[in-house]
Amino acid sequence: DWSSDVCSSDLISIFAMLFGWGASGILARRGVGVFLRRHAALLLVGALHYVLVWHGDIISNYATLALALLLVAHLSARALLVVAGALGTWWLGLGLLATAAIAGQNRPRFAFLPDLLPTYAQNVHARAAEFWPLLWEGDLFNGPWLVALFCLGAAAGKTGLLTRPAEHRPLLRRLAVGGLGVGLPLGLLLGTGFATAIVTQVNTETVRLPLVFTARNYAFAVLVVSIASTLSGLFVLRRLNQLNLVGALRAPE
DSSP: HHHHHHHHHHHHHHHHHHHHHHHHHHHHHHHHHHHHHHHHHHHHHHHHHHHTTOOOOHHHHEEEEEGGGGHTTTTTTHHHHHHHHHHHHHHHHHHHHHHHHHOOOOOOOOTTTTOOOOOOHHHHHHHHHHHHHHHHHHHOOOOOOHHHHHHHHHHHHHHTTTTTGGGGGHHHHHHHHHHHHHHHHHHHHHHHHHHHHHHHHHSSSSSOOOOOOHHHHHHHHHHOOOOOOOOHHHHHHHHHHHHOHHHHHHSSO
16 A cells, blocks of 8 residues: 555655665775676676566666766765755655646556566566667666665765764754655655555456545654654664763774
């Protein structure tokens, strides 16, 4: 249901930011050569996963879009935030326009799913043939969003937000309050839009899936995200309070 879009999109965003943090760290510490070799290996794993296992693979998109960090990783944390904001706003605007464009259109049921051929070998052959075109298509569609999140992760790495959180307590508090204030309404909006688009695509002349939004649905989604965020924040604060700041600052990176 649409509430899963709200929660899963948050988790995907967190993962993408952590990916950007790790990839930018590899680039800074190990250099371009190691960065390219590791992402080439990641691309290979993603390609095998797509062709042999699952059509919904996104690992390959991460591997190719991470190359954008070669252009922006040298920027300051503030500049990375500006780039992330611009790309995120652009992607969100395009997504809302696309959702509005397909609203009310009737398409064949499950048109967004690939056709299943009679044998596994035929499916593997078909997926191998479509891998590169669909990879570039996915990069163009999700690229601004993922690169924006990569930039946020790279900015966190430059400031030491994740490795030295005790130094950034005021910022973490502001992010917690501001993140809920902005993220919850935005998540509800995106969840509603995605649910509308999905139900519109799977409806046919003979099968209609009801799309029902109630105050209870919205309240449940807000409650789940708020509780999870609060518990995570309390856990982080507890670890910060137990942290020996002097020892942490003296310790090697």
